[in-house]
Amino acid sequence: MMRYGGVVCIALGLAAGSARAEAGATASQIELVISTVAEPDASGAASVELRLLNSGSAPEIMPMPPQIGAELTVDGSTSNITLERAPPTPATVSVPAGGFTRARYTLHVPPDTTAGDAVLAVPGWSAQRVAFAIGGSVSAPPPALADRGAGPATPRRDTSVPQAHLATEDVAPGNAFLPNLSAYAPIYAVYGPGTNSDARLQISFKYQVFGPPAAPDRRESWEQGIHFAYTQRMFWDLGAKSSPFRNIDFMPELFYLAPTIGIGSGVSLGGQGGLRHESNGQSGAGSRSLNTLYVQPIASVDLGSYRLSVGPRLWLYAGSLSDNPDIKRYRGNTGLFAEIGEDDGLRITTNTRFNFGSGKGAIDADISYPIDRLIGGNLNFYLIGQAFTGYGENLLDYNRRMTRLRVGLAIVR
Known part of the structure; x- marks a missing residue:
């Protein structure tokens, strides 16, 4: 009721x-x-x-x-x-x-x-x-x-500036954990028949390591920008006998999320940089792993009810590449994130990477729309269509060119 x-x-x-x-x-x-x-x-x-x-x-x-x-x-x-x-x-x-x-x-x-x-x-x-x-x-x-208790009600401290965190006193001393945990990359399950990796699933989260939770534009100290993130991407061969996972990419990273700065009406700058590890947990000829140091500034601008965000990504390889010594030829050192959409409506997101020397690269694109806008209710799901073309949709196939089309559901986009 x-x-x-x-x-x-x-x-x-x-x-x-x-x-x-x-x-x-x-x-x-x-x-x-x-x-x-x-x-x-x-x-x-x-x-x-x-x-x-x-x-x-x-x-x-x-x-x-x-x-x-x-x-x-x-x-x-x-x-x-x-x-x-x-x-x-x-x-x-x-x-x-x-x-x-x-x-x-x-x-x-x-x-x-x-x-x-x-x-x-x-x-x-x-x-x-x-x-x-x-x-x-x-x-x-x-x-x-269960282990926290409820703290005192905290009135808004400044009526002229929106506060990113209004009630820190209700968190028990020490590591708050759950309030500092949030979504990172999209979380989805998509399917497209006719390949040996027809289903693709992804889970992801990030954790603010220090201090109470804070939005990037409302920090109290620089330490609140330090984050740990974990993303796991799974490629599932549903058509094979026993339906095995063809490959699982594990992607932990440690990064600094820079404060968001407004530079004009509806325009803001932000970004992040850090260390990312990628591996697939296999042994022998199927083993893949790499480490990258990266930086990615992001600019966003309001276009009416839509918002456009663009972020070039640059990275260097660190440590051994013995599992995949020629991966630079297929992945290069540069990429681009671009997204346009509404908070509560249609959204298109693309991630690309390229090697200008070899001419090889890839583009990963998503288009999503809230199911609640179509049928009403509070389902908290998005319809998502996904396309990939280029080299290395996953680590195992880093040197294989492929094209994939899939559709499915997302809970974070």
């Missing part, structure tokens, strides 16, 4: 994350609307849907903090809780002029709370209170919060 506690409008009074707003030229026109609070499940988790409304004449980029301090009142008893950003809400969202963007947070009801009417409040953001129903008793805390 889902109850609407009225529609609560919270005037943010925030400056947009662009140079225009940072320069103080124009006040933000964004209002935050808490539109629905779902009835909590047995673990006490309840989905809170937010809408960011832009009454201005220009699109705005807004950070969505990973955590927000709040208060929950049940039967006259008030508890400090935390709203946590939930997928698929990104760290920053683009709000089109005269339109809105949805965001989702999760409310965790404290354990041993009995069924009844509840009231949610966000001190420091608004004096209004949102009513919703708790349909059953909560007997245990959700696994993600």
Whole structure:
């Protein structure tokens, strides 16, 4: 059951994350609307849907903090809780002029709370209170919060600048772990018949090594830019007997994510650099491995409701290449990332690499669209089409030219 506690409008009074707003030229026109609070499940988790409304004449980029301090009142008893950003809400969202963007947070009801009417409040953001129903008793805390406890509600510290992290006090001393864990490369499963690697699957995550979670444009210290990431790409021969994986590429890396800097209206610069290892875990003739030191600046620009990002990538090979001594001939030392799309709509992403000396290279392209925009609901999946042409779709086949077309589903794009 889902109850609407009225529609609560919270005037943010925030400056947009662009140079225009940072320069103080124009006040933000964004209002935050808490539109629905779902009835909590047995673990006490309840989905809170937010809408960011832009009454201005220009699109705005807004950070969505990973955590927000709040208060929950049940039967006259008030508890400090935390709203946590939930997928698929990104760290920053683009709000089109005269339109809105949805965001989702999760409310965790404290354990041993009995069924009844509840009231949610966000001190420091608004004096209004949102009513919703708790349909059953909560007997245990959700696994993600079992060892943490809930901290005090933290009011917004500066009403003129959006905060990337509003509630750090609710995290237990030491390594917070889950708040510092986030998506990195796309996560998907795609299929295209007729090859010995007709299915392709990928999982990926990154972890901020030091400090509380922070968006690239709202850092408190340089150490918050240090990240560890892990990506695993699997090529599955579904047509073969016993359906074995043809190859699995393991890709851990350590990198520094540079702060995002606004340089003009809707234009920003960022990037990253680090050390990446790639190997396929095989032995003998099928063994492949390499290490690269890379740097990749990225420039982004708003084009109405769309956003264009472009990032050249340069790398050097480090250590032994005995498993694949001629891989430079096929991969080269340069590549290009390019992406255009909407936060909540169509998106096209390409990654290329080339060797200008040998004329060899490859292009990997994705096109994706949210399923929710097609059929409604809250499935949190994307339809994805994927194309590859060139050398080395995977490490095992680094010196083989191939073309692949696949379609499937993604949960991160």
